[in-house]
Each structure stands twice: as C-alpha cells, then as structure tokens.
Amino acid sequence: MEVKNLETRFKVRSGYVYAVNGVSFSLGKAEMLGVVGESGCGKSVTMMSLIKLLPPAAQITNGSVKLDGVELTKLSKKDLNAVRGSKVGMIFQDPMTSLNPFLKIGLQLSEGLVYHKGMSMADALKRSAAYLDMVGISNSAHRLNEYPHQLSGGMRQRVMIAMALLSEPGLVIADEPTTALDVTIQAQIVELVKELRKELNTSIIWITHDLSLLAGMVDRIMVMYGGAIVEEAVRGEIYKDPRHPYTIGLLNSIPRLSADTGKRLSTIGGAPPNLFMKPTGCPFAPRCRFRMDRCEKELPVLETVPGAAPDSGHRIACWADVRDNK
Amino acid sequence: MNTTISADKDVLLRIRNLVKHFPVKLGAFGEKAAVVHAVDDVSFDIYKGETLGLVGESGCGKSTTGFSLLQLYKPSSGSIEYDGVDLVRLKEKELRPIRKKIQIVFQDPYSTLNPRMTIGEAIAEPLKVHALLPAREMPARVAKLLTDVGLDANVANRYPHEFSGGQRQRICIARALASEPEFIVCDEPISALDVSIQAQIVNLLMDIQEKYKLTYLFIAHDLAVVRHISDRVVVMYLGKIMEIASKDELFGNPRHPYTKALLTAVPEADPDREDKRKRIILTGDVSNAIDPPSGCRFHPRCRFAAAECSVHEMKLDDIGAGHLVACNRLAEIGDRE
Numbered sequence: 001m002e003v004k005n006l007e008t009r010f011k012v013r014s015g016y017v018y019a020v021n022g023v024s025f026s027l028g029k030a031e032m033l034g035v036v037g038e039s040g041c042g043k044s045v046t047m048m049s050l051i052k053l054l055p056p057a058a059q060i061t062n063g064s065v066k067l068d069g070v071e072l073t074k075l076s077k078k079d080l081n082a083v084r085g086s087k088v089g090m091i092f093q094d095p096m097t098s099l100n101p102f103l104k105i106g107l108q109l110s111e112g113l114v115y116h117k118g119m120s121m122a123d124a125l126k127r128s129a130a131y132l133d134m135v136g137i138s139n140s141a142h143r144l145n146e147y148p149h150q151l152s153g154g155m156r157q158r159v160m161i162a163m164a165l166l167s168e169p170g171l172v173i174a175d176e177p178t179t180a181l182d183v184t185i186q187a188q189i190v191e192l193v194k195e196l197r198k199e200l201n202t203s204i205i206w207i208t209h210d211l212s213l214l215a216g217m218v219d220r221i222m223v224m225y226g227g228a229i230v231e232e233a234v235r236g237e238i239y240k241d242p243r244h245p246y247t248i249g250l251l252n253s254i255p256r257l258s259a260d261t262g263k264r265l266s267t268i269g270g271a272p273p274n275l276f277m278k279p280t281g282c283p284f285a286p287r288c289r290f291r292m293d294r295c296e297k298e299l300p301v302l303e304t305v306p307g308a309a310p311d312s313g314h315r316i317a318c319w320a321d322v323r324d325n326k
Numbered sequence: 327m328n329t330t331i332s333a334d335k336d337v338l339l340r341i342r343n344l345v346k347h348f349p350v351k352l353g354a355f356g357e358k359a360a361v362v363h364a365v366d367d368v369s370f371d372i373y374k375g376e377t378l379g380l381v382g383e384s385g386c387g388k389s390t391t392g393f394s395l396l397q398l399y400k401p402s403s404g405s406i407e408y409d410g411v412d413l414v415r416l417k418e419k420e421l422r423p424i425r426k427k428i429q430i431v432f433q434d435p436y437s438t439l440n441p442r443m444t445i446g447e448a449i450a451e452p453l454k455v456h457a458l459l460p461a462r463e464m465p466a467r468v469a470k471l472l473t474d475v476g477l478d479a480n481v482a483n484r485y486p487h488e489f490s491g492g493q494r495q496r497i498c499i500a501r502a503l504a505s506e507p508e509f510i511v512c513d514e515p516i517s518a519l520d521v522s523i524q525a526q527i528v529n530l531l532m533d534i535q536e537k538y539k540l541t542y543l544f545i546a547h548d549l550a551v552v553r554h555i556s557d558r559v560v561v562m563y564l565g566k567i568m569e570i571a572s573k574d575e576l577f578g579n580p581r582h583p584y585t586k587a588l589l590t591a592v593p594e595a596d597p598d599r600e601d602k603r604k605r606i607i608l609t610g611d612v613s614n615a616i617d618p619p620s621g622c623r624f625h626p627r628c629r630f631a632a633a634e635c636s637v638h639e640m641k642l643d644d645i646g647a648g649h650l651v652a653c654n655r656l657a658e659i660g661d662r663e
Contacts, residue, residue, distance in 0.1 A: 188607055269526075
C-alpha cells in the first residue's frame with residue numbers, strides 16, 4: 001500500500017475540521033505498522049480514509065491511496081465495496097456494538113463470504129467454524145448458532161478478528177482493538193494476533209493511543225499529531241532514540257510499571273489542538289519546548305533524521321534538532 | 327483480618343465485612359430475580375495521609391467499594407468507620423456534616439459538570455450546601471481554589487464547554503476541594519483523558535495532597551499510574567480482595583497468582599523488555615458476578631488451582647509487614663510464576 005499526501009476534512013456548521021493534513025506513508029507486504037496518537041490526532045480518520053469508510057460529512061480533498069497498484073480514491077462505490085469485502089479486513093474498537101445483536105454469529109461471519117466470494121452458505125459456515133477455531137474459540141460449531149450477547153467481550157473481539165480474516169485479506173486495519181478490554185484479555189488478544197500474523201502473512205495496521213502496547217508487537221511505528229505524521233521509525237528506534245519533541249514528551253510522561261519513577265511525572269503543557277483551522281506551522285509548536293519562530297510559520301515536512309541508521313527508516317517532521325537536549 | 331499492624335498509624339477509615347449486592351431482574355420479562363455480588367465481604371483500613379490504590383479489572387467491584395465508602399450506595403451489610411463513627415448506621419441528616427469531609431472526583435469530567443452552571447457556581451456549590459462561607463467571601467475562595475488547581479482565577483464566569491477535558495478535571499478537583507475535605511475517592515480520574523494530559527492531573531493530585539493534607543482512595547485500572555501515586559495497593563477480583571501490600575511489596579514481590587498475572591499483562595514502553603518478557607496469559611474470562619464461583623473466586627482461571635480451591639473460601643492472611651494475601655496454596659506456589 002502506498003499513500004501520498006492524503007487530506008481529509010469534515011464539514012461542520014461553522015466551517016471545516018481539518019482532520020488529516022497531508023499524510024504520506026507506505027506499508028510493505030506482511031508488515032505490521034503501529035499508528036499512535038491522542039484522540040483527535042487523525043489516526044483513525046487517516047486509516048478509514050484509505051478505504052473511504054467515512055461519514056457523509058467527510059471529504060477526501062487531496063491525495064492518492066494505492067493498494068496493489070490500484071488507486072482506491074477514484075474507485076466507484078461498487079468496486080470499492082469489493083475491495084472492502086475481500087482485500088481489506090477491519091477490526092473495530094468496540095466488539096459490543098460492531099456485531100449485530102439480532103443475527104447469529106454464524107450468519108454474520110459467513111455473509112461476507114457468500115456475498116463477495118459467491119460461496120454456498122454451507123461452505124461459508126464450515127469455513128467460519130474453522131476460523132473460530134483458529135482464533136481460539138472452542139466448540140466453534142455450537143458458537144455459530146449463538147448470538148453476540150451470549151459471548152464475553154474478549155470472545156466477541158475474537159469473533160471480530162475471525163471475521164476480518166475470513167476473506168484472507170492482504171491488509172487488516174485494527175482500530176484500537178483492545179482499548180475496550182481489560183488488561184488480561186488484552187494480553188490474550190495481543191498474543192493471538194502475533195501468532196496469527198506468523199501464519200497468515202497479512203499486513204496489519206494497528207491504531208492505538210497506547211505507546212506501551214506497541215513496544216512488544218509491531219515492526220514500525222508512526223506517531224501522529226494534529227492530523228499529520230510527526231515521527232516514523234522501526235519499533236526499537238522510536239523508544240530508544242525518539243527525535244520529535246512530542247514523542248519524547250509522550251514517552252517521558254508515561255509512568256513505568258517496572259520501576260518507581262520518582263516524585264513528579266514530566267508533562268507536556270497545554271492541550272491537543274483543535275483543527276478548525278488548517279495548521280500553517282507545526283501543529284505541536286504551541287506546546288513545544290524547542291519552539292522557534294520558524295515553527296509557527298512553516299509546516300515542517302517529514303524528513304530522514306540526520307545520522308539515523310540506514311535501515312531504521314527514521315523520519316521526523318520538526319525544524320529543531322533536539323538530539324542532545326532530551 | 328489482622329488489625330495489630332495498624333497500631334502505629336492513624337486509621338482514618340476502617341472497613342469491615344463490607345457487602346454490596348444489587349438485586350436485578352433477568353429474563354425477557356424480568357421474571358427471574360437474581361443478585362449481583364458486586365462486593366462480598368471486604369475488609370481493609372485506610373490510614374491518614376496515605377494514598378491507597380484500588381485496582382482490578384472491570385466488574386471487580388472497585389468503584390462499588392469507593393461509592394459505598396461515601397454512602398453513595400447503601401451497603402448491604404458491614405461497617406465503615408470514619409474517625410470512629412460507623413457511617414452505615416447514620417441517618418442522612420446525621421451524615422451531612424461528615425459528607426463535607428469525604429469527597430469524590432469522578433472518571434468523566436464531561437458528564438459530571440452541569441453545563442448550565444458557570445465554573446464558579448459549580449465550585450461554590452459545596453460551600454453553599456454546607457453553609458461554610460458567607461456569600462460575599464465566596465468569589466475570593468473560588469478564585470483561590472481555581473489557582474490551586476492550576477487554572478486562571480478569572481475563568482469563574484465561564485461555562486464547562488469552554489474547557490478541555492484536562493481543564494474540566496481540574497475544575498472537578500477544585501469542586502471536591504471546596505469543602506476542605508480530609509478524604510477524597512478518586513474514581514479513575516485520568517482514564518478519560520488524553521495520554522499527554524494524564525501526567526498533568528497525576529502531578530496535580532499529588533501536589534494538592536501535600537498542600538491540603540489529604541487521604542486518597544485512588545481507584546484505577548492503569549497499574550503503572552497506581553504504582554506511581556500509591557503508598558499501598560489493594561487488588562480486587564470479582565468482589566473480593568486478593569492481595570493488599572505496600573506499593574514496593576506488591577509490585578516487587580507479588581504473591582497472589584492473580585496479581586502476578588495482572589502485572590505481567592501490562593505492556594511497557596520498552597521494546598527490549600517486551601521482546602524478552604514471559605507473559606502469564608490467563609485463560610478464559612472473568613466469571614459472572616451473578617453466579618460467582620464457589621471457594622476462591624479466581625480458581626477457574628488460576629494456574630495453580632487444586633480441588634480444595636473450589637471448596638474453601640479464602641481468607642486474607644498476613645504474610646508479614648502488612649502484606650495480606652488471600653490464597654491457601656501460597657506454600658505450594660512459592661515463587662513460581
């Protein structure tokens with residue numbers, strides 16, 4: 001997948017909310033990409049824009065999204081539906097509300113296979129049962145006849161994962177899939193996804209607000225702020241040598257479980273920006289310790305970090321060089 | 327529970343055998359009556375000036391415990407002694423003078439501020455209700471409270487919608503402080519906030535604790551934050567206490583199988599550690615509080631469960647220095663993970 005200069009805005013009563021402002025990135029085959037940022041930073045809207053899964057008020061005003069060489073932004077509704085059904089799988093945050101409470105699990109799972117792949121219902125159900133086994137739901141044949149309310153939150157999320165994988169998509173977008181779950185259940189789901197990944201060779205985009213969660217699971221991390229990517233690198237690099245003031249501030253402000261962090265946490269002052277105006281300078285500038293005049297006037301572009309290891313893919317959007325000053 | 331350990335410290339709240347059951351109706355027409363065992367026979371002390379962390383997964387009864395302490399829920403049975411007075415036995419009218427000493431900060435700063443009240447009115451409300459201050463002195467007190475929580479004194483005439491989530495939580499804290507309480511229940515006060523804002527609020531809570539000499543019950547599911555802010559920690563599971571210990575003991579030397587699993591489930595922002603770590607993955611889900619398992623409530627998910635665990639109720643035993651664990655098989659389990 002190749003995304004170039006993507007811009008998405010929402011029409012609201014008083015004008016527009018500029019949710020995504022020029023996002024470019026690529027995703028390799030079987031790569032797992034973590035996207036991290038606070039609420040309103042544009043991480044979900046960016047990823048939903050890829051397959052135009054957006055509310056009517058949203059407009060993609062610029063940019064290109066290529067999946068296996070096919071330009072998705074220009075596709076007709078029908079062609080786009082085919083892509084959504086067979087090439088891209090989705091896992092949403094809240095398994096309580098994203099399953100239809102009136103339909104049996106089996107019907108919800110197999111419906112896509114019947115519709116998109118032209119399978120017979122019997123075959124589709126058989127395959128659904130196999131996938132339920134794969135995601136660790138025991139007694140799968142029996143579960144197909146149950147309704148969502150008969151399953152716990154963790155089980156429902158497993159059903160969602162099975163559903164996303166059923167059509168053997170090349171890409172799965174997981175939008176905060178464990179945020180609504182307890183930590184012990186989150187650990188189960190993370191282990192499951194790690195195992196499935198090895199087996200299935202699927203690319204995964206994992207959206208989250210939790211930097212700690214990504215530390216053990218993805219290949220590469222993108223940090224977003226104010227509708228833009230501010231830092232990007234392979235996993236280890238982000239934690240060991242963060243270069244953007246926002247990433248640095250975020251990592252410093254998280255208390256650690258394994259050690260006592262001392263009396264006070266370091267903080268990032270201020271609050272996340274509202275995006276009613278298209279940012280003219282760096283969106284993080286008002287909260288940044290390293291702010292210069294230039295930051296307020298010119299939007300920094302994502303550029304390779306000076307002195308970065310060649311295979312780290314380390315890029316930041318920042319005018320300052322904060323290397324010696326963390 | 328062993329009470330001798332508390333002899334050298336002042337106990338502010340002594341909770342004994344607290345039970346809170348909620349009657350519910352099940353079935354499509356509500357024809358089946360049932361009982362949710364939200365909190366079942368819980369005993370612990372809160373010392374003056376400490377922060378007691380209360381952790382557990384959703385549905386474990388941690389918020390119900392907090393609400394019961396403040397008599398926002400009437401406990402089904404048990405006693406809650408505050409400064410030697412059993413709050414459970416008091417009538418609402420007798421309770422009122424004590425209410426100003428015990429306050430709460432809720433999780434969601436969006437729904438707990440009245441959108442039609444200015445910030446100043448909201449903060450002055452407890453002062454009015456408890457008739458603590460003549461009206462003409464209120465603006466000055468509100469201004470002082472606002473500056474104490476890091477807001478500008480002249481925002482008192484603004485409405486909640488003009489503030490961000492973090493600022494609203496500061497306002498809620500100012501409101502809780504208005505009646506000069508001794509004890510504040512913080513019910514997940516940061517979990518609705520953005521990551522970059524959480525640290526600000528944690529620091530603020532610690533600052534005002536020192537300044538106002540407060541005692542906290544800090545309810546949260548984020549264990550790293552609990553480690554940072556607490557002196558002692560209580561771990562709950564399905565309405566029961568599994569383990570109580572000082573912060574260093576609990577995080578450095580957890581004994582209960584549930585605590586051990588809970589601690590390894592928490593991810594940490596350190597890739598080397600994460601790649602190496604051995605996670606204890608608990609199988610299954612939390613059991614239903616309507617029909618809790620017999621014996622130890624954790625036994626269906628416990629790696630070390632034996633036949634006896636489903637028969638005997640567990641008692642909190644002191645294993646030394648105020649470290650209490652509710653597990654009969656500690657000797658067999660030892661240091662095994």
